Amino acid sequence: MAKQYVDMNTPVIEMRNIVKRFGDFVANDGINLTVHKGEIHAILGENGAGKSTLMNQLYGLLKPTSGDILVNGKKIVMNNPRDAIDAGIGMVHQHFMLVQPFTVTENIVLGTEPTKGVRLDMDTARKNVVEISERYGLSIDPDARIEDISVGMQQRVEILKALYRGADILILDEPTSSLTPQEITELIAIMHNLVKDGKSIIIITHKLKEIKESADFCTIIRMGKYIDTVDVDQVDENDLASMMVGRKVTFKVDKPEQTPGDVVLDVKDLHCLDYRGIEIVKGLNLQVRRGEIVGIAGIDGNGQTELVEVITGLRKGTSGQVLVNGTDVFNKSPSFGFAHGVSSIPADRQKHGLVLDFSIEDNLILQNYERDPYAKNSVLQRGPIFTHASQSIEKYDIRPSGSEKRAAGTLSGGNQQKVIIAREVQNDKDLLIAVNPTRGLDVGAIEYVHKYIVDQRNKGKAVLLVSFELDEIMSLSDIIDVIFDGRIVASIPGGEANENDLGLMMAGGGKKA
Amino acid sequence: MTRKKSFFDFIAENRFIHILFSIILGFLVGAIFLAVMGLSIGAAYGRLLGSVTSLKGFSYVIVYAVPYVVAGLSVAFSFKTGVFNIGAEGQFVVGSMAAVCTGILGASLPKPLLIPLCFLAAMAAGAVWGIIVGVLKTKWGINEVLSMIMFNWIAFYLSNFIAGIPAIKNEGTAEATKNISENASMLFSKDFIKSAGLAPTANWGFIVAIIVTLIAWFIIEKTTLGFELKAVGSNRFAAEYGGINVNRSILTALAISGALAGLAGALQVMGMGKRISIFTSQEGFGFAGIVVALIGCSNPFGVLIAGLFYGALMYGGSKLNLEGVPTQLISVIVGTVVFFIAISVIFNKFSGIHFGRERGANGGALKAADKKEEKK
Amino acid sequence: MMNFVNSLGIILFATLAYSTPLLYGALGSCFSEVSGVVNIGIEGMMTAGAFTGTVVAYFTGNPWIGFLCGGLAGAFFGMLHAIATVRLGADQTIAGTAINMLGPGIVIMLAKVMFNSTDTIPLSASQKMPKLFAGTFDTSTLFGRFMDNVFAAYGSTYLVFIAVLIVWFVFYKTRFGLRLRACGEHPQACETLGINVIAMRFACVCISGFLAGLGGACVTMTLSTQFKPISIVGQGFIAIAAVIFGKFRPQGALLGCLLFGFCSGLKVVLGGSSGVNMQLISMIPYVVTVIVLVLFVGKSRVPAANGKPYIKAK
Structure with missing residues (x-):
């Protein structure tokens, strides 16, 4: 990146020493972030590192426990997203915040709808939407329903939503997670267009290649702590990876x-x-x-x-x-x-893979609960079920150990996936x-999941x-x-x-x- | 995470304490109403307590409680399996009518044959009523809450219709059925009741209620059937992925739940009721079952205790008139208890625990499941 | 022919009279459910409205003030439901069940205290909800009688049809409606756009109670002249059923309520003349609903976030 649009003298966002606690859990522990006008700034960290928490504070969805947020050099306190929107901040969430049965236009104007008297003025709304989509080269069908359009299109709608509200600073949370390589290329082009226009973009991601391709600077967060802010041109993917996880990664x-x-x-x-x-x-x-x-x-x-x-x-x-x-x-x-x-590891582990209210031991026998030794004469045999769970937890390193009777919903995503893998691999189909x-x-x-698949x-x-x-x-x-x-x-x-x-x-x- | 436990933690972590807390609040609100109306709190609550603590009074409580317990089990069973059986009312009605008809028409049969036959007839009728709703749901996707409300009324009018058929109807002027045969009655012998000083309607029903409680608990907690039904109730998609036949499970759950409500109806008429009147409005045993299931946390043993509690309030409440206190005080107390059970989440919020432990009684989860189903 | 026209007139009259309270309840249910809050407490709210409406009309002598107060009584219980479900994130089904016990419990207790009976004192003709256009038509002619039957309806009936139009307009043509529907579909999305989901839902559940209360007042101020504990038996649930039937749209709920009212009207006419058993006739509305559902309506799309408490992160 040439940083050709970055104006290093004009910081638009400054987050200083941000701390955010949830009860005893410290999600952000003294994080600093500075973003300039015309800059694409990546925030890199593993899942659960605290990236989204940080951005939710910048967008008024959460309040920092301590620390200051400055927008365009002025310290502000944001009580809700409305305040963030007023300050010129827009956010595109990883899980799109779109109302499925509504049209593109309805989604874009929701919250700032034009009216004529008491009536909604959908004609003006539609006109405005078409206009702004043309201005930024983000073509969409304003009358299509969200449930009928592709994920890439839905993302455009999300970006337009922010732009429609006059956002100068865009936060994109994991924007590429369901895009094709071509769509990703398009998105990067869109981002460059936007910074050329004087906008600033913060992109949350754990994909190193995209950071190299798109970002000017990158701030790394690990386990809630601020690690460093680097000039993307000065580092390679391996550097970024080891800063992110704190060790060498193959x-x-x-x-x-x-x-x-x-x-x-x-x-x-x-x-x-x-x-x-x-x-x-x-x-x-x-x-x-x-x-x-x-x-x-x-x-x-x-x-x-x-x-x-x-x-x-x-x-x-x-x-x-x-x-x-x-x-x-x-x-x-x-x-x-x-x-x-046939055995399978389903796409949506919380929906198809696990019964979250059930204990680990019950989830591990989800397909086999009727079979010997887990059931005899239609009566569940708790002994063998527990033993099976203990062995699986040990063998597949499901954490925390001793969680046989804990509800699957209380585990982290990675450990939930381990439960599914343990079950499917042991089914031995x-x-x-x-x-x-x-x-x-x-x-x-x-790495762990890949190892078992290759095994x-x-x-x-x-x-x-x-x-x-x-x-x-x-x-x-x-x-x-x-x-x-x-x-x-x-x-x-x-x-x-x-x-x-x-x-x-x-x-x-x-x-x- | 070694944080000192607060008062709220204590309440949030202990379901039993929490419900006790709600009950105390219920009586407190009842007391406030009494005070506002200028009635004596002491007299009202004294009468309530006094009427249920004598031997005779307590035997009444048990007699009252039996249908509530079994109807409560019906609803609790449905909650566990992810269906909200608001149709227990109708299943109760058809069950009691089936038992009464069997008890009248089978008068010539000996007692050991007729009583089980009445039970079977009632359970079959209740199960059919449940299955119809299940078929409407699984085959045509009709919202079960909607069809249950309809079938409650259909059951109600059907019962009134049957009660008017000459073979069933009372020969006298009463707008009711004949009494069931002596051979279908579960009452204790008159001599025993007299010598022990029990309520005149004291009967064997409570033994059945206890046995049914044990069976329900066993099915839910110990069998593969219970595993299957609970899996479907908590996450039908994962259950389906795991190879469970979801539609069959829903039908099974509704059939069992319906059979239990039907049985509750049989216990009511074979114990206390003897016959069925032609009503102008629904009696509400099934709706009471919902309340009992909620107070009992959908746990069979909890339901047993909650049913007794509810029976005590109902019987004690019927004596409140003697103190010039409206019987409806009971509705206010129970309503308040249920209200505070509903907002139990606030304790969780204060204690920092974000997920309730019991999610059985959750209509919301159900709705979510329904919605996903639409998309297919 | 004369008989037929007469019967038709009576059926239409009964259809309108019986649909009216249901329709108020159903509009109320729409507000709550579409904003994402399950409200099975409609029954209890209607009962509260039924009692309050007649009592206030009795004491003030003004049916309209009574009617309005019936609505406010419903709104009070709506607010209770809103506090529990919207503010405190309670389980909506359980809270609704509680409302269904509290509403009737409290008002019947009040009736006992005020009138020393569970029933209120019957309203006089001037305290009852007035009929509009009564006496406008010449009832000596067949046509006049027909017109009188159909159009000399209670004021509350005229009002409810206006209300359906207004609710439809609010839902689909105003900013409030767009946001209300969005809250029921995707509350998080609303929050990110600066819409106060809690306030929206709170308001909707209160409105829901208000409309249900009006419906209850209709029952005791038009169909009968006094409140009894059995004044509202199941109308609240039927109203909810009509909303599910109508796929959570006010115009759909209107159809559902009219279908119900029509079957009830049929019941009145048939019950008087034919030899068919009254109990079986009474079943018709419910059986017809199920059949119509199976044949024509099918699945009802529930608002996506319906029933899920929305809890704002701090």
Whole structure:
């Protein structure tokens, strides 16, 4: 970055020695942050490091326990987001703050709606929205409902929401987490456009590459503490990574060469509808063999979610075959698939993976509660259930130890994922499906999850990996299948893939295999 | 985290203490009402206490409590399995009517045969009433709260209709059914009641209530069925992912819950009631079951105690007139208790514990689940 | 023919008369549910309104003041519900259950103290809710009788149809409505835009109680002339059912309430003439509702954040 738009003499945001406590827990412990006009400033830290807490204070959602916040050189106290908005701060949250059944226009103007008398003036609102979207080159359909538009579009709506309120300082919380490489490139271009216009941007992320590509400066936070602010041009990704986690990190996954065996999963000409009743998987073919990891690369919404739901029995397809070791599990129940060799790490661990109110021990037997030795004559056997849990907690390093009887909801995200992995790996099925297995996890937990996925492959299991993290697909997969518009459009050996080609194919362009 | 425990921690961490606290507040609010109306607090509460502490009084309390306990178990069971059985009222009504019909038409059968037959008929009727709602929900996605409200009224009018059929209707002028056969009655023998000085309606129902409490607890806590139903209740998506047939579970839960409410109806008519009148409004045993389940934290043993408490208030309340105090004082007290149970979260807030331990009685979780379902 | 027109007139009259209180309750329920707060306490709020309405009308001699006070009594219980659920984050179903016990409990106790009976003293004709356009039509002709039946309705009936229009307008055409619906769908989003979710929901639940209270007052001031403990038996729940039936829209709830009122009207006509059992006829509204749901309506989309307490981080 050339820092060509940065005006080092004009600090727009200064956060001084910010401390934020929640009861006994110190989420931010003396953090400093200075952002200048025209600057893109990254905030780097692992999950739970306190990045979002810091930004929520800057946006008036939380109040600092102590410390000062200065905007444009003036010290201000923000009681609610309204104050932040008035001070020219806008925030795009990681989980979009959009009202699903409302239109784009309604979402953008909500809270500052133009009126004519007592009536809402939606014509003016629409006109304003179109105008501002054209001014910043963020084209959208003002009349579309949020539930009908893509994630990338939804993000544009979020950015427009901030701009509509006259924000000069934009906070973007994990903005790239569900975008394609092309969309990420677009977003970075948008960001550059905005700073050129005199805006300042704070981007919260744990993706090092994006920081290198977009940011001018980077502030690193570790476990609530301020570590450093660095000039991004002066450091490389490894420096950033070790500052973030406090130790050296290896990004490489060790994977021995091995020849794949028989076909375990064979999906033939699969068709199915999405929840709106529109065909989303359109004649998809896919094979996964023993001892290999097949990664599905694709943009969210191209049928990968539905594909997995059909294989696991959660969704009925319209036609096709799903053979697992030769048995057709197509349109059978989830328990039928499980009995014939399908296990899975679901995308949303809190929704599909765990019963959060249940104890760890009960979650560990979620598919096996009716089987010996966990139940005899339909009566649960607490002894064996507890022993199983103790062994799993030990073997899979689920923390805190001794948590057999604790509700799964009380664990951290990483440990929740470990519970699921422990369960699915010990189910010892021939096919393991992992969907976004590391989403929202920190670096340590990611390494751990990757290790277990590769272990399953090495043990001769077939692994189907679906992930929106292209890096993850590229580093783990033996074969990368690109999904676009409900079909596999390319199948590339893992070693030969390159990010740009993949990105193009994911977007429907590029060469076809 | 070694922080000194505050008063609020103490209340928040102990469900039992918390409910006790709510009960005390309930009586306090009742006392304020009495004071405002210029009535004697001592006389009212003295009468309330006095009427339930004698042997005879206490036997009345138990007689009153039996249907409340079992109806409470019905609702508690539904809460545990993620359904809000606001339809217990209707299931209770069809259950009691089925028991009465069986008890009248089967008069020739011997007691050991007729009594279980009455139970079975009532449970079957209640279960059917529950299953209908379940089928409407699982097959057509009809909101169960809505259909339960409808079926409560359908049950009510159906019961009134059946009570008017010549074979069932009282020969006299009373707008009610005949009395059930002696062989279907669960009353203690007259001699025993007289010699022991019990309430004239003292009956075996409480034994059944205790057995049912134990069975309900066993099913919920110890069996694979309970595991399955609770999993569906807490997170139907994870349950489905884990291979549990969600629709079947919902139907099972509603059938069991309905059968329990139906049984409560049978216990009412085979013990205290003997017959069913043609009513102008719903009697409210099922709605009382909701309150009992809430006070009992949806825990079967808690429900047993809460049912006794509720029975005591109902019986004691019926004696308040003697002091010139309106019976409705009881509604105010119970309403206040439930109100404070509802806002129990504030104790959690003060103590820094952000998640309640019991999430059984949560209609909200249910709604959330429903909403997700729409999207499919 | 004459008979038919006459019957139709009576059915329409009954439809309107029976729908009116339900419709007030349903509009109230809409406000609360759409803003994200489950309110099964409508029944209790209606009972409070029913009692207060007649009592105030009785003592002041002015039905309109009574009617208004009925609403305020409902609003009081609405406020209780709001304090518990919105301010303190209570479980909404449990709090609503409490309201359903407290409302009737308190007012019946008051009735005992004031009138030494659970029933209030019947209102005289001048204390009752007046009928508009009464005597406007010549009832000696068939047409006049029909018109009299249909249009000489209680003031509260005319008012409620205006209220439906107003609520529809508020929900879909005003800033308040947009924000209200947003609060029920995504309260966090509202908070980030500087909308005070707590205040919005608090207001909506109070309005909900006010409308329910008006509905209750309607029952005792039009359908009958006095308050009895059984004045409100289940109308509150039916109103909620109408809202779910109407997919949480005021215009949908209107249809639901009219369907119910119509079936009740049918009951009045059939009950008088035919030999069909009264109890079975009384079942019709409920059975018809279920059938209509299965055949035409199906799933009702619940507002996304409905039932979830919104607790602001500190």
